Amino acid sequence: xxxxxxVMTREKEDRRIKITKRAxxxxxxxxxxxxxxSKVSVKMIxxxxxxxRSTFYSHYSDQYDLLRQVQKEVVEGIKDAIADRRxxxxxxxxxxxxxxxxxxxxxxxxxxxxxxxxxxxxSLQEEVMLIAQDKTFDEVRVRDRLDRRLAMYLELFSITGxxxxxxxxxxxxxxxxxxxxAELITxxxxxxxxxxx
Amino acid sequence: xxxxxxVMTREKEDRRIKITKRAxxxxxxxxxxxxxxSKVSVKMIxxxxxxxRSTFYSHYSDQYDLLRQVQKEVVEGIKDAIADRRxxxxxxxxxxxxxxxxxxxxxxxxxxxxxxxxxxxxSLQEEVMLIAQDKTFDEVRVRDRLDRRLAMYLELFSITGxxxxxxxxxxxxxxxxxxxxAELITxxxxxxxxxxx
DNA sequence: AAATTACTAGACACTGTGTTGTTTATAATG
DNA sequence: CATTATAAACAACACAGTGTCTAGTAATTT
Numbered sequence: 001x002x003x004x005x006x007v008m009t010r011e012k013e014d015r016r017i018k019i020t021k022r023a024x025x026x027x028x029x030x031x032x033x034x035x036x037x038s039k040v041s042v043k044m045i046x047x048x049x050x051x052x053r054s055t056f057y058s059h060y061s062d063q064y065d066l067l068r069q070v071q072k073e074v075v076e077g078i079k080d081a082i083a084d085r086r087x088x089x090x091x092x093x094x095x096x097x098x099x100x101x102x103x104x105x106x107x108x109x110x111x112x113x114x115x116x117x118x119x120x121x122x123s124l125q126e127e128v129m130l131i132a133q134d135k136t137f138d139e140v141r142v143r144d145r146l147d148r149r150l151a152m153y154l155e156l157f158s159i160t161g162x163x164x165x166x167x168x169x170x171x172x173x174x175x176x177x178x179x180x181x182a183e184l185i186t187x188x189x190x191x192x193x194x195x196x197x
Numbered sequence: 198x199x200x201x202x203x204v205m206t207r208e209k210e211d212r213r214i215k216i217t218k219r220a221x222x223x224x225x226x227x228x229x230x231x232x233x234x235s236k237v238s239v240k241m242i243x244x245x246x247x248x249x250r251s252t253f254y255s256h257y258s259d260q261y262d263l264l265r266q267v268q269k270e271v272v273e274g275i276k277d278a279i280a281d282r283r284x285x286x287x288x289x290x291x292x293x294x295x296x297x298x299x300x301x302x303x304x305x306x307x308x309x310x311x312x313x314x315x316x317x318x319x320s321l322q323e324e325v326m327l328i329a330q331d332k333t334f335d336e337v338r339v340r341d342r343l344d345r346r347l348a349m350y351l352e353l354f355s356i357t358g359x360x361x362x363x364x365x366x367x368x369x370x371x372x373x374x375x376x377x378x379a380e381l382i383t384x385x386x387x388x389x390x391x392x393x394x
Numbered sequence: 395a396a397a398t399t400a401c402t403a404g405a406c407a408c409t410g411t412g413t414t415g416t417t418t419a420t421a422a423t424g
Numbered sequence: 425c426a427t428t429a430t431a432a433a434c435a436a437c438a439c440a441g442t443g444t445c446t447a448g449t450a451a452t453t454t
Contacts, residue, residue, distance in 0.1 A: 016400055016451065038235055038261065043441060052402050057443065064235065149373075150381070153362055154393060157385050160361035161354050168353055176346075184347070188354050192389030196351060213420065213431060240410060249433050254412065 021059060023049040028066055032114040037063055068123065071115055075127045078104060091190055095182045098162070102178035105170060116167040129159055158189050218256060220246040225263055229311040234260055265320065268312055272324045275301060288383050295359070295379035302363060303371045313364040326356055355386055 027049035031040045040063055046053045060066040081104045085097045105112045115124050162185055169181055187195045224246035228237045237260055243250045257263040278301045279294050302309045312321050359382055366378055384392045 014400065014452065020401075036261075041441060042443090052404095053442090054403090054444080055401055058400080062442090064233075150393070153365065153381060154385070154390060156361050156365055157358050158390065160357050164353050164357035165350055168350065184350060188351070188389065190389045190391050192385065192387045192392070193351060193355065194387050195389070196347070211421070211431065217432075238410060239412090249435095250411085251413080251434080252432055255431080259411090 017059075020049075020051055020055060023051060024056060024059070024066065025070055028063070028070070029110055029114055032067075032117075033110060037067065070111070071124055071127060074108070074111060074115060075124070075131065077108070078128070079131060091186050094186050094189075095179075098182035098185055099178045102166065102169075102181055105166060106174045106178065109170060109174065112166075112170050116163065116170065125159060125163055128163065129155065161185070161189060214256070217246075217248055217252060220248060221253060221256070221263065222267055225260070225267070226307055226311055229264075229314075230307060234264065264312075267308070268321055268324060271305070271308060271312060272321070272328065274305070275325070276328060288387055291383050291386075292376075292379045295382055296375045299363065299366075299375035299378055302367060303375065306367060306371065309363075309367050313360065313367065322356060322360055325360065326352065358382070358386060 024045060027045050028040070031044060031048065042056055042063060043053060045063070045066075046056050060069065078101055081100045082097050085093075085100070165181065165185055165188075169176060221242060224242050225237070228241060228245065239250060239253055239260060242260065242263075243253050246253075257266065275298055278297045362378065362382055362385075366373060
């Protein structure tokens with residue numbers, strides 16, 4: 001909600017700023033698919049985006065800051081995509097949410113490849129943890145009176161499990177149908193490997 | 198902090214090289230606990246290690262190369278720690294292996310913190326995938342005639358699940374006993390969340 | 395139309411990079 | 425013990441990228 005407001009206020013942003021930021025982001029996402037972020041310099045980003053380097057610095061402090069902001073926006077996108085849904089521990093409820101996220105990821109392949117690779121991994125994970133915590137696990141935790149530390153491990157396990165499979169799926173060019181992947185994930189989450197062996 | 202030496206083949210390495218490399222690695226691991234790798238320059242590493250920058254370049258091509266090499270050594274360490282064991286899909290077999298890995302991690306906390314944070318995450322993961330594939334899943338795959346792609350997802354899910362929990366455990370200062378964590382992990386892997394809800 | 399805001403071009407000092415040539419110290423060998 | 429390899433140290437190098445700043449121009453808002 002807090003982040004949302006932030007985005008809203010920026011909606012009245014000068015048209016020029018939007019154009020510039022879009023150019024920067026596009027350039028950046030392209031470059032991130034070609035090189036690891038450590039080799040992507042501010043200079044490179046600006047050259048490809050055809051903007052002045054000082055302009056970059058008036059919006060972002062460095063490449064990593066830019067990455068974080070791109071990430072935030074994607075997380076917002078995910079939030080919107082599942083806004084009307086609730087995460088629960090029921091398989092039937094979870095699958096459609098996952099399907100939506102997977103479809104959203106499929107529509108933004110380049111972006112997700114970047115965010116889930118390299119250093120993006122950990123921080124995106126943390127962002128997603130926050131959504132999940134907000135939406136879901138809190139109530140589960142209370143309901144089942146789980147030990148806090150244990151609950152934390154369960155969340156972590158679930159989210160990294162999800163993300164790793166989605167990452168692989170995207171890296172391979174989303175060969176499987178979202179529904180199939182969603183079912184796989186939920187099965188693994190709720191029943192574990194025993195569902196398959 | 199003791200970094201396990203680099204296998205048998207390098208045993209003939211000059212004593213001075215070993216000393217230098219150890220100094221570099223120690224400096225690096227320290228710095229990595231203070232800053233993200235993107236802010237750790239070769240210059241910094243060399244200053245703290247008290248060696249000339251050119252010396253660094255005669256051993257490693259950059260910070261990331263150094264990180265990879267440190268990682269390899271740790272993976273070797275894990276391999277040794279579980280050399281006499283076999284991974285299987287039986288819970289009773291898996292727990293002692295995990296306990297050993299956890300104990301090994303606990304003894305090398307600083308190192309593991311570094312490797313599991315930031316960009317270390319993905320690549321260590323991949324290394325561990327290779328061990329696991331070698332030791333285990335191959336036979337399981339054949340035995341159960343699982344679809345190759347499915348098997349790959351299962352491996353990925355298992356390993357990232359393990360790693361994420363271990364990472365959290367280490368970041369928090371290894372508050373739980375290895376045995377407890379090992380049991381948690383195996384339960385989640387084989388039975389999933391249903392084991393707890 | 396005027397005021398405001400964003401972008402540009404270019405210059406600045408500065409930090410870090412990667413390489414080279416030379417000298418010094420150490421280890422291995424005969 | 426003396427010889428020879430070779431690693432480490434040191435200094436110097438051109439070069440690339442950083443972050444900041446100024447003055448001028450262009451676009452947008454009011």
